[in-house]
Amino acid sequence: MPESHRGLKEFRHFREKMNQAIHAAGNVNINRFFALDARSYEPGALDAKTKELMGLTASMVLRCDDCITYHLIRCREEGASDDEMFEAFAVALVVGGSIVIPHLRRAVATLGDLSES
Numbered sequence: 001m002p003e004s005h006r007g008l009k010e011f012r013h014f015r016e017k018m019n020q021a022i023h024a025a026g027n028v029n030i031n032r033f034f035a036l037d038a039r040s041y042e043p044g045a046l047d048a049k050t051k052e053l054m055g056l057t058a059s060m061v062l063r064c065d066d067c068i069t070y071h072l073i074r075c076r077e078e079g080a081s082d083d084e085m086f087e088a089f090a091v092a093l094v095v096g097g098s099i100v101i102p103h104l105r106r107a108v109a110t111l112g113d114l115s116e117s
Contacts, residue, residue, distance in 0.1 A: 008113055011069055041074070049078035053088045060092035060103050068107050076114050086108060 023031060025049045052074040059067035075085055089107060093100050 004085055007056075008069075008073075008110070008117060010055045011066075012073075014068075015070070047068075047078075049075065049080050049084075052078050053080060053084060056085065056086045060089065060100050060107065061096035063096070063099065063103050065103060066105055067116070068103060071090065072107060072110050072114060 019034070023034065041048060041055065043051075046054075052071055056068065056071035056075055059071050072085070075088075089104055091102065
């Protein structure tokens with residue numbers, strides 16, 4: 001398995017394992033926040049793909065590589081095309097400025113890994 005695919009597999013495994021540990025701790029406020037986060041991305045007036053693209057853009061502006069990776073995975077799962085994701089990247093650059101460029105580079109690398117997997 002190429003190194004990049006191992007990275008995505010490890011990302012998913014770590015995220016799932018830690019989310020289980022966080023939920024198991026039983027903190028009501030944390031569990032409520034996680035539930036709110038999940039529900040926010042469900043289809044409503046906006047479809048799930050659009051919401052994931054919005055999450056991707058916001059994550060790039062906030063410069064959270066874990067969040068970017070998560071939303072890239074979800075965008076792909078929701079059927080977002082590379083062109084749609086690159087438009088989201090463009091919005092993130094306009095909103096966030098040049099500080100977003102290193103995160104754009106990593107996002108494009110991750111997008112390539114997703115396309116190969």
